[in-house]
Amino acid sequence: AQSVTQLGSHVSVSEGALVLLRCNYSSSVPPYLFWYVQYPNQGLQLLLKYTSAATLVKGINGFEAEFKKSETSFHLTKPSAHMSDAAEYFCAVTTRGYNKLIFGAGTRLAVHP
Amino acid sequence: GAGVSQSPSNKVTEKGKDVELRCDPISGHTALYWYRQRLGQGLEFLIYFQGNSAPDKSGLPSDRFSAERTGESVSTLTIQRTQQEDSAVYLCASSFGTGDEQFFGPGTRLTVL
Numbered sequence: 565a566q567s568v569t570q571l572g573s574h575v576s577v578s579e580g581a582l583v584l585l586r587c588n589y590s591s592s593v594p595p596y597l598f599w600y601v602q603y604p605n606q607g608l609q610l611l612l613k614y615t616s617a618a619t620l621v622k623g624i625n626g627f628e629a630e631f632k633k634s635e636t637s638f639h640l641t642k643p644s645a646h647m648s649d650a651a652e653y654f655c656a657v658t659t660r661g662y663n664k665l666i667f668g669a670g671t672r673l674a675v676h677p
Numbered sequence: 678g679a680g681v682s683q684s685p686s687n688k689v690t691e692k693g694k695d696v697e698l699r700c701d702p703i704s705g706h707t708a709l710y711w712y713r714q715r716l717g718q719g720l721e722f723l724i725y726f727q728g729n730s731a732p733d734k735s736g737l738p739s740d741r742f743s744a745e746r747t748g749e750s751v752s753t754l755t756i757q758r759t760q761q762e763d764s765a766v767y768l769c770a771s772s773f774g775t776g777d778e779q780f781f782g783p784g785t786r787l788t789v790l
């Protein structure tokens with residue numbers, strides 16, 4: 565069975581500060597990992613994905629995530645937060661040939677001026 | 678091109694009534710997924726279609742829930758005898774094939790009074 569834990573349901577940062585959203589996964593087979601973002605009243609949008617290639621993955625809007633097998637983690641980072649980054653972020657896991665995503669509970673990011 | 682669309686965007690119903698939620702996937706996408714997002718929680722997988730067949734129904738919470746897909750296009754999720762715990766946002770996603778990126782619709786917010 566697979567599962568995802570996102571530490572911190574709410575994260576608040578100042579504009580220009582580092583963004584760090586934490587995701588830990590559990591999987592008995594090599595995982596594929598995803599970060600999605602959900603802006604208010606919009607559908608989920610894929611930020612980035614890890615599918616067993618490079619462990620450091622770059623996504624849209626300046627976000628990146630690093631797959632660390634030893635720590636079973638896939639934390640999302642952005643060097644400098646922008647007001648427009650305020651949204652809810654979801655980490656998800658699946659396996660090769662997947663048909664369903666297993667999501668974490670989400671982290672709501674607030675960005676203050 | 679058009680993304681995944683869902684209708685209605687909002688549905689308020691009384692306990693015990695049946696509801697139908699519709700999903701129009703991206704044209705040409707053979708895989709279609711239904712997820713449920715309860716307030717403050719992550720997305721829960723409900724069911725997956727490959728073409729018109731559903732190889733994985735493992736997430737349907739009870740026999741009150743059913744889904745069908747016709748013409749490898751539109752899908753309908755039906756909830757019979759709705760209960761208050763069915764209140765959630767129901768999200769649909771589609772992908773070109775199994776293992777490809779899933780594109781999400783904006784969801785249907787269901788409220789059961």
